[in-house]
Amino acid sequence: MKAKKILIIDDDDRHLLTAKELLEEEGYLVMTHNLGFGSTNIIKAVRPDLVLLDVNMPALSGDKLATVISGQEATQNIPIVFYSSNDEDSLRRSVRETRVAGYICKGNILDLKNKVAYYLEQSGNCRTASRY
């Protein structure tokens, strides 16, 4: 089977490092980018199955970036999920305002694994599709 590709965008290297390793542990192919800028080009090049996007980032916030990504034809079909330490209510508001697929709260490892699997499945790219 071909591993699903996940791109994580976060300005904090600690979060990139941990999320990358935890998800690699699940058998995904994980790439990271530690800046909001340049993300769309990377997405176009990598064509990930899912993007985990931090919200609070210098200069270009995740919610702005999500709007940019889903506003471009080449990237509009790539599912985005916020991955943030923000308050859950504020994340829900950001999700509603930007129409991304959903959010995952940082710090809950089980949730990270489950939700990543769920969102990949949602987008019709079930990780276990190779079974069929």
Add this chain to the structure above:
Amino acid sequence: MGERYMETAQTESPRVASLITSREKVAPLITVSVVGQQFMNTTDLDALSVVDCDEPVGLVTRQKFMLTLFRRYGFELYGKKRIIAIADTAPLIIHEEERLDVAMDKALERQDKDIYDEIIVVDDADRYKGYLSVKQMIMQQSTILANSVMQKEIARERARELERMSQVKSQFIANVTHELRSPVNAIIGLAEVMKISTEKGQTDRMKERLSLLTTSAINLRAIITNILDLSKIEAGKMEVFNDGFDLVPLLHEVAETARILAGGKPVDVNVTGTIGSLVILSDMVKVRQIMINLLSNAAKFTERGSITVDLTQGNGEVTISVSDTGIGIRREDGEKIFEAFGQVENAHIKQHEGTGLGLTITRNLVAMLGGRIAMSSSFGEGTTFTVTLPISPISH
């Protein structure tokens, strides 16, 4: 007509009985010239009620009386007449229990030329009780009005304060929640990652991860300490312990910390001033905290150039200034930086870490030590914070 419900206790109009200006009266048969004499002799007498036995039958106001008398031939024409002949025989008469605002309305409903005429007050049996001055009533009313305006203003101010507090609270949620959770989540993630690699026997990157873990924990502790310090200050539980200590080595020590905080940035940290040693009587821990807060800000908001700590003394005071060549602070942001959670940057696109508590704590600490703090800045060029402290708590 019943009492209007709108009138609350605090704006309740007083009764006219309590406002009677004068009880002066004359009998109707007194001659005009005698009354003239009375007005001449008593300069603060504005009016006289004409009272027959106990019943008011007219009013003579000084203004109209003088006008009549000093008109051409006035005195010759009227001097010997009875006062009742030239008095206003239909003056406004009001019951003593009437409310001031009602009396006021009635007074103002009169013809223009009569508006300022005095009002005669009577009791239940229509007996003369005195008169009241409309001018005085107007003054009385405007005081009541002013009071109620003031009360409304106080209420509005309170509402604004509550509004501001709730804004501060939501800013707290936006900034602090993230600032607190981010290191905690990093710690959880790092611990988990290390657990996995330990299970697999991969120890190669352990050291690097452990130091990340420590930095996250230190970072978290700093934020928690700030929050706790501010609560302590707000609860009035912060204590001052004064001791004699030399300020100069302390400044060099915090400058060293600033060098570490500036990290790899091309920023020089200098301590200037010619003073080699300066012992002050103050709370050293708090002075250090003040200096660390200012220097960590300078290090945080300066990309290149220098940070200069300067020390001068005079007038029983020491003045320490921290100048940087950093991003500067716009005039319009100058006030909010000293407020709790007041940060210039928007939480979602913040370039710099921090909760916005440093300067609030600093300002409070400086005040506790009997000093003051000021900021001056030129946006894009740099900022200077100046702290002035007494050399000894009683030197002031």
